[in-house]
Amino acid sequence: MFEAPLFFKIFFVVMILVAIGVFVFALMLMFGTKTRSKLLARQVKSLRGATDLSKEDIESMLTNLSDVSIKSRKKVIEENEDNLKDIADANARINKGAVKETAKAFKEGFTSSNKTYCKYCGAEIDADSVYCNKCGKKLI
Numbered sequence: 001m002f003e004a005p006l007f008f009k010i011f012f013v014v015m016i017l018v019a020i021g022v023f024v025f026a027l028m029l030m031f032g033t034k035t036r037s038k039l040l041a042r043q044v045k046s047l048r049g050a051t052d053l054s055k056e057d058i059e060s061m062l063t064n065l066s067d068v069s070i071k072s073r074k075k076v077i078e079e080n081e082d083n084l085k086d087i088a089d090a091n092a093r094i095n096k097g098a099v100k101e102t103a104k105a106f107k108e109g110f111t112s113s114n115k116t117y118c119k120y121c122g123a124e125i126d127a128d129s130v131y132c133n134k135c136g137k138k139l140i
């Protein structure tokens with residue numbers, strides 16, 4: 001027989017392959033759960049690490065952002081300190097003037113603007129009156 005050795009050779013190789021397959025399968029069955037849980041644990045660990053890293057990244061990013069924001073605001077205020085002071089001073093002056101005007105108006109009873117005094121008798125009269133209504137003298 002010429003072809004028998006080849007057939008046996010192939011059969012032998014296939015048997016070895018099957019044996020290796022069975023051996024690997026048995027090994028997988030034996031260590032499967034343990035290995036799988038180990039791998040899972042490792043995955044969970046690395047995921048947790050990644051999450052922690054990204055958490056840190058986000059935190060530092062937010063901190064940097066707020067730092068930048070605070071710094072830029074400080075910078076703007078510092079650069080415009082004089083202008084801001086001027087504006088505040090102007091506002092203060094305007095308010096002071098308004099308060100003064102209001103106080104004056106209260107003091108004078110809101111009537112002083114169109115009132116004057118007779119140059120003969122000193123009576124308070126309307127600014128646009130031609131004759132004094134107390135002494136009757138002509139004013140204009």
Ligand SMILES: [Zn+2]
Nearest residue numbers: 118121132135
């Ligand atoms: Zn008069």
